Amino acid sequence: MSDLIVRALPLYGLPSDTPLTLLNRSENETWRAGDLVIRLxxxxxxxxxxxxxxxxxxxxxxDLPGLRAVKPVAGTQGLVTELDGRFLVAFAPIEGQELQPGDDLARYFGPLGEITARLHLHARSWTQPPGFTRKRWNAETILGPRPHWGDWRQAQGLDANGTRLxxxxxxxxxxxxxxxxxGPDVFGLIHADLRLANLMVDDQGLWAIDFDDCGLGWWAYxxxxxLSFIETDPRLPDLVARWCDGYIRIASLRPEDRAMIPALxxxxxxxxxxxxxxxADSDTAQALGGPSYTADTLALAEGFLTDGLARFRP
Incomplete structure (x- = not known):
C-alpha cells in the first residue's frame, strides 16, 4: 500500500519522495508522511x-474549550481523497506518546472523563450537517447476525462449552x-473507541485521536x-470511579447510567x-489476540452471569 500513499502525497502538497513510516496497521493503515499523518x-x-x-x-x-482533538487536513480533493477506489484522509501530527497500560492510568482517567463529557455535551447540541451519517453501535450491530466487527463465535480457542457460555x-x-x-438521554453521537492507543499524552495532558469509529451509541459506552484490552486489570474499579468523577464535573451521570457500566x-x-x-492481519490482533484473550472473555462472561460484574459498578 506504500505505492498508493506515494501517489497521494502530491495531493497534499508533499513531494513524492517524502519519507514514509508505517505507524500502525489496525482497522486501517496509518502512515507518517513529512508533516502529515495519512490514514488509508x-x-x-x-x-x-x-x-x-x-x-x-x-x-x-x-475550537471546543477543554478538548484537544486531532485536526483533519484537506488535500486537493477536499478532506476525503479517493485513489483506485480507496479512501485516504490526512491529519496534522501530534507531539506526544500513546497512553500505555503500564502508565499511571489513575492520573489520566479523571481528565478523560472530563474530555468525554465535553464531547457528549457538544454532540447533544451540535447541528449535524446535511448528509451526516455514521454507524450505529447497538445490540443488533454488535451482537446480531450481521455485526459491524464480526462474530464472536469465530474467536480463537473457543470450544463448545465456551460457545454455550x-x-x-x-x-x-x-x-x-x-x-x-x-433514547436521547442514553444514546447519541460518541467517539466509540477511546482506548489507550487513541489517547496521546504530552506535558499538557491528553489528546483524543482516531474518530474512525465514532457513531451513535450509548454515552457510557x-x-x-x-477500558479496551485492560478489562482484567485489577485497577479497573478505580479507573471506572475516577472516570465517573471526572465526567460529573462537566455533565450529569444518572444512577441508571452508572448501573449499566458493567454491562457495557x-x-x-x-x-x-x-x-x-x-x-487477524492487524498489529493489535497479533499482539493481543489468541486463545488466552478468549479465555479471559469467558471468565468475564461467568462474572457477568453470576453478579453482573458488580466490581465495575461505581
Whole structure:
C-alpha cells in the first residue's frame, strides 16, 4: 500500500519522495508522511459519506474549550481523497506518546472523563450537517447476525462449552441493553473507541485521536471503550470511579447510567473478541489476540452471569 500513499502525497502538497513510516496497521493503515499523518481506510468498512461525516464532527470540535482533538487536513480533493477506489484522509501530527497500560492510568482517567463529557455535551447540541451519517453501535450491530466487527463465535480457542457460555451471557446482555433503550438521554453521537492507543499524552495532558469509529451509541459506552484490552486489570474499579468523577464535573451521570457500566464493559469485551478474530492481519490482533484473550472473555462472561460484574459498578 506504500505505492498508493506515494501517489497521494502530491495531493497534499508533499513531494513524492517524502519519507514514509508505517505507524500502525489496525482497522486501517496509518502512515507518517513529512508533516502529515495519512490514514488509508480499509476497503468495505466506511463509505465516503461516513468518512466525510467523521471529519465534519472533528472539524467542529477544533475550537471546543477543554478538548484537544486531532485536526483533519484537506488535500486537493477536499478532506476525503479517493485513489483506485480507496479512501485516504490526512491529519496534522501530534507531539506526544500513546497512553500505555503500564502508565499511571489513575492520573489520566479523571481528565478523560472530563474530555468525554465535553464531547457528549457538544454532540447533544451540535447541528449535524446535511448528509451526516455514521454507524450505529447497538445490540443488533454488535451482537446480531450481521455485526459491524464480526462474530464472536469465530474467536480463537473457543470450544463448545465456551460457545454455550457466551451465548447465554450475550442473550442476557442483549436483553439488558434493549431494556436500557436508545433514547436521547442514553444514546447519541460518541467517539466509540477511546482506548489507550487513541489517547496521546504530552506535558499538557491528553489528546483524543482516531474518530474512525465514532457513531451513535450509548454515552457510557465511551467509558467501556476506554477500558479496551485492560478489562482484567485489577485497577479497573478505580479507573471506572475516577472516570465517573471526572465526567460529573462537566455533565450529569444518572444512577441508571452508572448501573449499566458493567454491562457495557462486557459488551465492549465481546466486540473486541470478535474483532480480534476477524482482523487477524492487524498489529493489535497479533499482539493481543489468541486463545488466552478468549479465555479471559469467558471468565468475564461467568462474572457477568453470576453478579453482573458488580466490581465495575461505581
Amino acid at each position: 481506510h480499509r476497503q468495505g468498512y466506511h463509505t465516503r459519506a461516513e468518512i466525510a461525516s467523521e471529519l465534519a464532527w472533528l472539524t467542529a470540535l477544533q 457466551l451465548t447465554r451471557a450475550t442473550e442476557v446482555l442483549a436483553n439488558s441493553l434493549r431494556a436500557y433503550g436508545t 465511551d467509558l467501556a471503550s476506554a 464493559v462486557f459488551l465492549r469485551r465481546v466486540l473486541l473478541t470478535a474483532w480480534l478474530a476477524t482482523r
